[in-house]
Amino acid sequence: MTEKSHKRLPGRPKHGDDDISIQQTIIQTASKLFMEYGYEAVTLQQIGKACNVSKPTIYYHFTSKPELFKVAFTTMLQNVSRLTSHMLDQAESLEAGLVRLAEARLANPHAEIVTMLREAEPFLDQVQIQDIRDAEHHIHEVLAIHFQRAMDENRLRMDDPFFLAETFSTMMLMGNREDNLNKYGSNLSLGQRLVDIFIRGAQ
Template identity: 85%
Template sequence: MTEKSTKRLPGRPKHAEEDISIQQTIIQTASKLFMEYGYETVTLQQIGKSCSVSKPTIYYHFTSKPELFKVAFTTMLQNVSRLTSHMLDQAEDLESGLVCLAEARLGNPHAEIETMLREAEPFLDPAQIQDIRAAEHGIHEVLATHFQRAMDQNGLQTDDPYFLAETFSTMMLMGNREDNHHKYGSNLSLGKKLVDLFLRGAQ
C-alpha cells in the first residue's frame, strides 16, 4: 500500500470510539457557546480552542458552522424533550411535574429560541431550520400529550393541548429575566407561581 493511500485526512481521529467522543465534545461545547454568545459572535476557532481540537477536526465532523449550529441546537432541544418526558412521567401528578420542569428551566436560563434563530437564520438553509423547528416541536408534543391526558381525566378543561404546551413554554421565558430571581426568591418559588398562574389563571 502506498504512502498516499494510507495518509489520513487532516484532523481525522484515529479510532471510531474516539471519533464519537470528539464529536460529542464539539457538540456540547458549541451548544454552550452558542447559547451564551449567540450565533454570529462564536467562531469555529473559539469552539475548537474551548474543547481542545483543531479547526480541521471540526470540519471533519461538520461541513460548516451552520451545520454545527443545527446539530448542536437540535441535540439540546432533544435532550430537553427527553428530560421533560422523564420529569412528567415520574411525577405524582401534572402540577408537581410542571413545577419540577419550571424549576429546572428557570435554573438554566438562556436566550429565547426565536431570538437565536432570527440571528442565525440568514446563514441556515431551509432544511436546517426545519430540523431545528422539528426538535422544538418535539418538546411541545411531549407537553401536549400530558395535557391531553389530564383533559381526558377531567384534570384540565378541554382546550387545544398543543396551544397549552406552547403557552407553558413561553411562560418559562420568565427565567431569562434576572430581576425575577431577586423578586421571587428561589427558582422553585417562581416556578410554583408560574405553574399556578398557568393552571388556574388570574381569576
C-alpha cells in the same frame, strides 16, 4: 482542500468510540460558546481550540459552521425534550411535574436560546431551520401528550393540548426577568406561582 475532502487517519475505525466522543465534545463546546457569545462571534478555530481539536477535525464531523450550529441547537432542544418527558413521567401528579420542569427551565432562560437562533437564522438554509423547528415542536408534543392525558382523566378542562403546551413554554419566559427572581426569591417559588396560574387560571 474542500470541506469534505479531509481524510481519516490510516487504520482509524469507522464510527469508532473515539469519533463519537470527539463529536460530542465538539457539540458541547460549540453549544456553550454559541450561548455565551452568539453565532457570528464564534469561529470554528475558537471552537477547536476550546476542545483541543483542529479545524480539519471539526470539518471531519460537520460540513460547515451552520451545520454545527444546527446540530448543537437541536441537541440542546432534544435534551430539553428528554428532561420534560422524564420529569412529567416520574412526577406523582401533572402539577408537581410542571413545577419541577418550570424550576429547571427558569434556571436556564429560554430567551437566550431564542436570541441565539434569531441571530443565526440568516446563515442557515431552510432544511437546517426546519430541523430546529421540528426539535422545538417535539418539546410541545411531549407536553401536549401529558395535557391530553390529564384532559381525558378530567383533571384539566378540554382545550387544544398544543395550545396549552405553547402557552406553558411562553410562561417560562418570565424567568428571564431578573426582577421576577428577586421578587419571588427562587426559581422554585416563581415556578410554583406560574404553574398555579397555568393550572387554575387567574379567576
